[in-house]
Amino acid sequence: MEKPLYNQGDLLQFHHRGMGPSQLLVITKVFTTGRGKYADNYYTFTWVVDGSKNTYQINTLDDDLNFKLVARGQ
Numbered sequence: 001m002e003k004p005l006y007n008q009g010d011l012l013q014f015h016h017r018g019m020g021p022s023q024l025l026v027i028t029k030v031f032t033t034g035r036g037k038y039a040d041n042y043y044t045f046t047w048v049v050d051g052s053k054n055t056y057q058i059n060t061l062d063d064d065l066n067f068k069l070v071a072r073g074q
Contacts, residue, residue, distance in 0.1 A: 005062040009073015016066045024048040
């Protein structure tokens, strides 16, 4: 299983070209579902602008060039 790129508390910037201004989000949880070769890593995050929550599978978020690490959480 692949180690998550981001950790709980990390602050990320999301910017999709042509989709308006950049947005900030905070990783609130990193978790795994399944076992062995069927295990999948997920992130739950909260958008700073409105407090809405989303959950993304690790390979979706880690490979998405629209997300950039701003600060590591502690």
